[in-house]
Amino acid sequence: MRDGADTLPPLLAALGGARPSRPPVWFMRQAGRSLPEYRALRGRGARGAGMTGMLGACLDPATAAEATLQPVRRHGVDAAVLFSDIMVPLALAGVGVRIEPGIGPIVDHPIRTPADVAELTAHALGEAPAGPSGLAAIEEAVRAVVAELGSPGAPGATGGMPQRALAGLAHSRGTWGWTPLIGFGGAPFTLAAYLVEGRPSRDHLAARTLMHSDPAAWDALLDWCARITGEFIALQIRAGASAAQLFDSWAGALSPEDYRERVAPHSARALEIAGRAVSPATGGRAPLIHFGTGTARILADMRASGADAVGVDDRTDLAWAISELGGEGACPVQGNLDPALLAAPWAVLGPAVDACLEAGRAAPGHVLNLGHGVPPTTDPNVLTRVVARAHGDGDWEGAALAGWDGWPGPSAPGGSDAP
Numbered sequence: 034m035r036d037g038a039d040t041l042p043p044l045l046a047a048l049g050g051a052r053p054s055r056p057p058v059w060f061m062r063q064a065g066r067s068l069p070e071y072r073a074l075r076g077r078g079a080r081g082a083g084m085t086g087m088l089g090a091c092l093d094p095a096t097a098a099e100a101t102l103q104p105v106r107r108h109g110v111d112a113a114v115l116f117s118d119i120m121v122p123l124a125l126a127g128v129g130v131r132i133e134p135g136i137g138p139i140v141d142h143p144i145r146t147p148a149d150v151a152e153l154t155a156h157a158l159g160e161a162p163a164g165p166s167g168l169a170a171i172e173e174a175v176r177a178v179v180a181e182l183g184s185p186g187a188p189g190a191t192g193g194m195p196q197r198a199l200a201g202l203a204h205s206r207g208t209w210g211w212t213p214l215i216g217f218g219g220a221p222f223t224l225a226a227y228l229v230e231g232r233p234s235r236d237h238l239a240a241r242t243l244m245h246s247d248p249a250a251w252d253a254l255l256d257w258c259a260r261i262t263g264e265f266i267a268l269q270i271r272a273g274a275s276a277a278q279l280f281d282s283w284a285g286a287l288s289p290e291d292y293r294e295r296v297a298p299h300s301a302r303a304l305e306i307a308g309r310a311v312s313p314a315t316g317g318r319a320p321l322i323h324f325g326t327g328t329a330r331i332l333a334d335m336r337a338s339g340a341d342a343v344g345v346d347d348r349t350d351l352a353w354a355i356s357e358l359g360g361e362g363a364c365p366v367q368g369n370l371d372p373a374l375l376a377a378p379w380a381v382l383g384p385a386v387d388a389c390l391e392a393g394r395a396a397p398g399h400v401l402n403l404g405h406g407v408p409p410t411t412d413p414n415v416l417t418r419v420v421a422r423a424h425g426d427g428d429w430e431g432a433a434l435a436g437w438d439g440w441p442g443p444s445a446p447g448g449s450d451a452p
């Protein structure tokens with residue numbers, strides 16, 4: 034174990050290239066539909082910054098803070114991840130966008146021509162009518178989350194919480210006494226893919242056509258996306274997030290050459306902007322994780338774009354990914370349990386958790402996670418049990434097996450229409 038490994042929360046130790054005594058674990062999409070308490074919260078129909086649906090929930094500070102904290106209290110994970118969406122900064126820059134349940138982001142006027150790009154890139158983050166109140170709402174949500182998770186020298190609040198939720202929070206905070214919050218944003222290519230296609234797409238044909246046919250418009254579009262998302266992440270860090278992740282969900286749709294030449298410089302710009310922000314939680318810059326799916330052939334480029342750690346998806350063998358990233362000279366890695374394993378018998382899942390941790394030992398630091406998001410159908414008790422297994426903590430596993438007492442969170446966040 035390197036010096037300092039156990040004075041920092043395990044997530045920050047691992048992202049700094051140390052090997053903490055407890056392997057850090059969190060789950061992409063840990064906040065969300067797998068949790069009954071989340072479904073109850075969303076049922077209250079919060080509206081933030083005048084918006085409805087998923088974006089309205091993200092922009093209502095009490096709802097966003099509550100959804101962020103729910104999985105920490107329940108699972109005892111090593112990090113919270115802000116309840117938000119990669120499309121939020123686009124909405125706050127004036128893009129007409131909504132998130133359709135069961136489909137994903139829908140853009141009112143897809144960007145197809147150089148004139149569309151010119152019109153779009155004239156806007157800045159926070160410039161929409163809802164922009165200032167939306168940005169303030171995100172800062173307020175981050176501050177409320179940090180007030181419960183704690184920070185160095187400032188133990189978090191626990192008022193009114195029942196025993197089981199308190200136990201989860203205490204397990205998460207561990208002996209170092211606080212839990213980091215991860216901020217995030219979408220990478221320029223993934224944002225541009227939604228802006229050009231106007232909706233989720235399998236092959237991103239229209240986006241790639243624009244990339245090939247009008248490199249100048251493409252560059253302008255990605256540069257704009259990089260600034261918007263970089264500033265969005267920086268805002269979360271300045272408000273209290275102590276790590277961040279750039280999601281390039283669709284980067285795997287590109288050839289390595291196109292990724293390197295047409296996309297990676299813009300991802301680097303987003304990471305550079307985020308990397309300049311100072312977190313009040315740690316007094317320093319926040320380590321940055323760069324994640325995408327189908328990225329086996331571009332892992333080294335993703336690292337080279339200025340990330341501190343690379344997230345590996347479940348289509349890539351973790352041991353292979355680490356050697357591709359440089360073996361002992363690799364950066365810290367995150368991943369990569371197949372989300373499908375969450376529905377497998379424990380006799381299959383438990384050993385898979387152990388194998389993933391074992392593979393991760395070849396890297397200078399490893400954060401256990403899934404290779405993509407938690408499926409909404411996941412039994413939440415399974416997630417708690419994965420945390421306990423990774424932590425090697427039989428007491429916490431007992432808590433997971435005993436289940437959850439059904440606490441939906443503090444009464445009535447986001448309005449008075451709570452059930």
Ligand code: CP3
Binds near residue numbers: 061065116133137
């Ligand atoms: O990880 C977390 O717990 C934090 C929350 C988070 C959300 N979106 C909340 C959310 C994160 C990190 C995201 C990022 C995001 N959003 C990405 C990148 C990550 C990835 O999955 O590749 C993408 C591509 C989006 C766009 C988006 N938003 C999609 C495709 C969807 C799913 C639509 C659906 O109903 O199937 C969303 C909606 C969304 N974002 C939900 C959540 C919890 C579900 C909303 C709900 O119905 O409650």
